Amino acid sequence: MASVSTSQPDARGGEYRVTVRVPATSANLGPGYDCFGLAMARYDEVTAHIIEGPSQVRVRGVGARTVPLDDRHLVLRAAARVFARSGESAPALALECVNRIPHGGGQGSSAAATVAGMMLARALGGPAAQALTDDDILALATEMEGHPDNVAPAIFGGLTVSWTPVERAVKTIRAQVHPTIELVVFSAQTHSSTKAARNMLPMNISHRDAAANSAATAVLLHALTVDPSYLMDGTVDLLHQSYRSSAMPASANLVARLRSAGVAAVISGAGPSVLALSTGALDLAPWDGVQGFTSDRLGVDAAGAIVKAATTGDEAGPAYSASSAIDPGKNDTP
Ligand SMILES: Nc1ncnc2c1ncn2[C@@H]1O[C@H](COP(=O)(O)OP(=O)(O)OP(=O)(O)O)[C@@H](O)[C@H]1O
């Protein structure tokens, strides 16, 4: 569940800073296209405070050399949405971003940045912004992303199943992941734009495929929460992976090889990362050094976005420091 703790701005003039930590997320999980999402223990952190304009952005880690450092920055654009929705004028912000989630990798980087900007704006804004609920943020972030499956787990943590009732606001169920399930993420050295990957999907699919995908999605929820022995059957997808495989052949190949070895592997989000779901520690030895990928065991993040606020001069200071251990050069990829 997204959690917030705030302190009041210091009457003596200390600087009021808000820090948000948002998890990476893997969407789809096979058949749950635009619906299933899982929060993973890999995090971006953004610290912000209000300044006299214009806004300033500093980035360490992923994207340091590629993201725009002005009002086009995704965190600032997301924050602006919250102020606009609240009827408040957007203040200029100073942002310090520490990024670990690869961009265009299928690990929910844009959802994390969007949720970070919205959570920061809620914490720094006036009464109307502060009155926004997590569900309001979910709706606004879904509007920006175009689909809810990454933003929901980024906000709430854990496994989420999201849908939008006709003419109504997006809804999310949060489910408990079975404790024996372990995640391995194979991060690709290449990138894929989610927008481009969405354009590869057909307008229509056969009734037979739709029926099989519906069944697999129901099995997936059972496998992820009750009986992981059904993970292989529950991760069969007929909506997106095959249609996108020509844009990410190495990822499609890795998924096929893992599945042949009995590992429930899927394309993570819109790719090209690959997510393996296993019960018990997956032996990585046969997969270490698969060309073009680096593998990491990641826990499931149960907390979702966490926001903390502090005034400079407070003994505690912000909970997450922008100088936390990270090699800014290592992940500096677009
Ligand atoms: N932390 C960030 N700061 C600024 N911009 C970001 C940040 N994270 C992502 N972006 C923007 O979003 C783009 C990637 O979004 P995209 O939706 O294509 O991929 P993704 O979110 O990494 O993957 P997926 O949606 O499949 O999980 C980046 O190229 C960049 O423009």
Ligand SMILES: N[C@@H](CCO)C(=O)O
């Ligand atoms: N459901 C989205 C997830 C993107 O992370 C897609 O596959 O396009």
